[in-house]
Amino acid sequence: MNHTRHQHFSISRTAFLSFVFIALCSDGNGAEPDSIPLWTNGAVGSESRMKEAEKIDQGPGKCNVTNVHHPSITPYLPKASIATGTAIIIAPGGGHRMLCLGHEGGALAEWFAENGIAAFVLKYRLAGDWAQRLRQWLRDSRLLLEPATVK
Numbered sequence: 570m571n572h573t574r575h576q577h578f579s580i581s582r583t584a585f586l587s588f589v590f591i592a593l594c595s596d597g598n599g600a601e602p603d604s605i606p607l608w609t610n611g612a613v614g615s616e617s618r619m620k621e622a623e624k625i626d627q628g629p630g631k632c633n634v635t636n637v638h639h640p641s642i643t644p645y646l647p648k649a650s651i652a653t654g655t656a657i658i659i660a661p662g663g664g665h666r667m668l669c670l671g672h673e674g675g676a677l678a679e680w681f682a683e684n685g686i687a688a689f690v691l692k693y694r695l696a697g698d699w700a701q702r703l704r705q706w707l708r709d710s711r712l713l714l715e716p717a718t719v720k
Contacts, residue, residue, distance in 0.1 A: 604641040604692065607709055612640050612694060614705070632671035633663065637694050640709045645678035645688045656687040660710065668692060 611619030618638040626633040647653070659681075661673035668674070670692065678688035693709045 602643050602645055604643045607640045607642060612638065612705075613708065615639070615694060626667075627671075630672055630676075631669065632675070633667045634670050634692070635667045635695060637668065637692055640694055641692045643675075643678070643690045643692070645675070645682040645690065647682045647685045647687060651685040652687070653685040655685070656689065657681060658689050658691055658710070660691045660693060660706070663695075665695065667695070 608619075610616055615638040621636060621638055623637055624635045642658075659674060659677055661668045661670050663669045663673070670690065674690040674692075678690050681688035691710060694705045
C-alpha cells in the first residue's frame, strides 16, 4: 500500500485532534486512559496482521507485550490544576524483543502526570532485525512529530 505525504498529514492531524479532545475532556480522575491508534487501517507493512492478538505477559509490576501490529499512543494527562504545559513521549524498552509497558510505560507516565507533565506512551511495532525495527519506530513516531494543520 502506497501512502503519500498527504495521507501521513491526515493521520497525524487525526491523532493530534484526538489528543486535544482527550486533554480537554480529561478530568484527571485517575481512570485508565484509552489508547489512540496511530493508523486507522493498520501500520504500513502490517495491514494484514493488524487484527492479530498481542501477546501479553502481565504480573506484579510488569506488562510485557509482543506481536504488536497496530501501534498506538496512550495519553496520561495531569490534572488541570497542576499541569505545567510540558509533555513527553515515552517509548518503552524491552531489548528489541518486547515492550515493557508496565514499569517502562504506564508507571513512568503516571509519575509524570502526577507531577504536572503530560505523558504519552508509544506502543510501537517490533520487527525481526535491528535496522527494520529502527525504520518502523521512526515511521510510527514521525506521525507524532509532524505538525498538524487544521482546516
